[in-house]
Amino acid sequence: MGLSEIRARMDKACTAAGRAPQDVELIAVSKVQPAERVAAVLDQGHRVFGENRVQEAAGRWPAFQDRYTDIVLHLIGPLQSNKARQAMEMFQAIHSVDRPKIAQGIARLAQEMGRCPDLFLQVNTGEEPQKAGVLPQEIDGFVAECRALDLPVKGLMCIPPVEEEPSLHFALLAKMAARNGLSGLSMGMSGDFESAIAQGATHVRVGSAIFGERDYG
Numbered sequence: 001m002g003l004s005e006i007r008a009r010m011d012k013a014c015t016a017a018g019r020a021p022q023d024v025e026l027i028a029v030s031k032v033q034p035a036e037r038v039a040a041v042l043d044q045g046h047r048v049f050g051e052n053r054v055q056e057a058a059g060r061w062p063a064f065q066d067r068y069t070d071i072v073l074h075l076i077g078p079l080q081s082n083k084a085r086q087a088m089e090m091f092q093a094i095h096s097v098d099r100p101k102i103a104q105g106i107a108r109l110a111q112e113m114g115r116c117p118d119l120f121l122q123v124n125t126g127e128e129p130q131k132a133g134v135l136p137q138e139i140d141g142f143v144a145e146c147r148a149l150d151l152p153v154k155g156l157m158c159i160p161p162v163e164e165e166p167s168l169h170f171a172l173l174a175k176m177a178a179r180n181g182l183s184g185l186s187m188g189m190s191g192d193f194e195s196a197i198a199q200g201a202t203h204v205r206v207g208s209a210i211f212g213e214r215d216y217g
Ligand SMILES: *Cc1c(COP(=O)(O)O)cnc(C)c1O
Pocket: 029, 031, 052, 076, 077, 159, 189, 190, 191, 205, 206, 207, 208, 209
């Protein structure tokens, strides 16, 4: 596929939903992808990327940042407390705030550093035991707790269960965001970003449809 086709499909989905294309940010998920593929997307002018692991991002992005200006990095994968400082230095947004302990750690570091990335709170909408995120019934309390910590909460994030209809999860996330007065919705991946846009996504996280399949081998 590639970047221009994904952009075209996003525009079409926005038009169908009566939304403005500039209201949906495309995060190109570059995790595990070879550097040549990432460079090719940078050469096409794209600057907003998502990574799953702090370590992997730290290993590859400084070199790109020397060659390309205005790169914006989003952390979309799990965050451990001992990586929080490094993550806050490297990423403009963190989509995976999923428990009070990490929220408290980020708040402490934000005080010390005098700044904080945009934060999205991850919701385990499918209530899957192996998946990160707070449970749907816990999200209102978690939003309140993060606000009490003065954290810049921009919105909510979810990864629907693979075997379920994603639009139901996107609609649920949109409802939870709306009742908490949050405008950001990080939802939608290669297989379902159009449905996410129809449900109000403000940030779609698209990897393999832009870069090709990931080779974990
Ligand atoms: C890997 C990943 C994506 C991108 O997945 P694709 O199916 O390749 O588009 C999006 N969000 C998260 C949280 C991911 O880990």
